[in-house]
Amino acid sequence: QIALKESGPTLVRPTQTLTLTCNFSGFSLNTEGAGVAWIRQPPGKALEWLALIYWDDDKRYSPSLKSRLTITKDTSKNQVVLTMTNMDPVDTATYYCAHDVRLVRYFHHWGQGTLVTVSS
Amino acid sequence: DIQMTQSPSTLSASVGDRVTITCRASESISIYLAWYQQKPGKAPKLLINKASRLEGGVPSRFSGSGSGTQFTLTISGLQPDDFATYYCQQYNSYAITFGQGTRLEIK
Numbered sequence: 032q033i034a035l036k037e038s039g040p041t042l043v044r045p046t047q048t049l050t051l052t053c054n055f056s057g058f059s060l061n062t063e064g065a066g067v068a069w070i071r072q073p074p075g076k077a078l079e080w081l082a083l084i085y086w087d088d089d090k091r092y093s094p095s096l097k098s099r100l101t102i103t104k105d106t107s108k109n110q111v112v113l114t115m116t117n118m119d120p121v122d123t124a125t126y127y128c129a130h131d132v133r134l135v136r137y138f139h140h141w142g143q144g145t146l147v148t149v150s151s
Numbered sequence: 152d153i154q155m156t157q158s159p160s161t162l163s164a165s166v167g168d169r170v171t172i173t174c175r176a177s178e179s180i181s182i183y184l185a186w187y188q189q190k191p192g193k194a195p196k197l198l199i200n201k202a203s204r205l206e207g208g209v210p211s212r213f214s215g216s217g218s219g220t221q222f223t224l225t226i227s228g229l230q231p232d233d234f235a236t237y238y239c240q241q242y243n244s245y246a247i248t249f250g251q252g253t254r255l256e257i258k
Contacts, residue, residue, distance in 0.1 A: 077251045077252050078187075078195065078240075078252075080240075080247040080248065083247070091245040094152060095152070129194075136183075137185040138197060139206070141196075144194055
């Protein structure tokens with residue numbers, strides 16, 4: 032059974048760096064084709080894809096946020112980490128991690144999400 | 152980026168109705184479109200991939216169609232559990248984008 036769970040701070044100050052961790056089970060990022068993405072959703076608004084990392088360490092970023100994002104994986108820990116620099120109140124959102132089963136770029140499995148508020 | 156535009160933004164319907172949600176891409180995405188259902192406070196659930204391929208366990212009253220720039224999600228015979236927000240997502244390129252969502256509410 033595949034499961035993902037996001038963790039990280041609930042409150043971040045403006046200009047700070049956000050670090051979020053996705054812990055997953057039921058699949059391995061050593062498996063060819065497997066990937067994990069980060070997607071966010073501001074309160075009451077639409078989904079926005081942020082970043083994606085694959086089993087071979089191929090990394091893809093949203094063009095509009097690329098300069099602020101870094102995605103990494105720790106295969107031994109079954110973890111994917113997203114860092115986002117220079118946080119702003121407009122970055123307040125629920126952040127989800129999600130599983131790309133086999134290089135398809137859509138997402139069968141999602142975490143429950145974690146709400147991050149950016150405020151001074 | 153490829154822009155995805157959904158219409159309508161809100162749709163009011165009754166149990167048993169047939170409803171259609173449209174998703175338009177700013178450029179051709181072939182059939183690389185997925186549909187998700189999201190309920191309040193929950194993560195999205197994948198319904199359809201490749202524009203028309205129903206995911207396992209998704210009721211057959213859901214169907215998708217389209218190619219290129221115009222796509223539709225149809226729900227035939229609305230059930231109480233179907234009232235939710237629906238998003239399309241293009242994956243023709245690695246710059247993945249979602250539509251703005253269509254909220255399906257009870258009339």
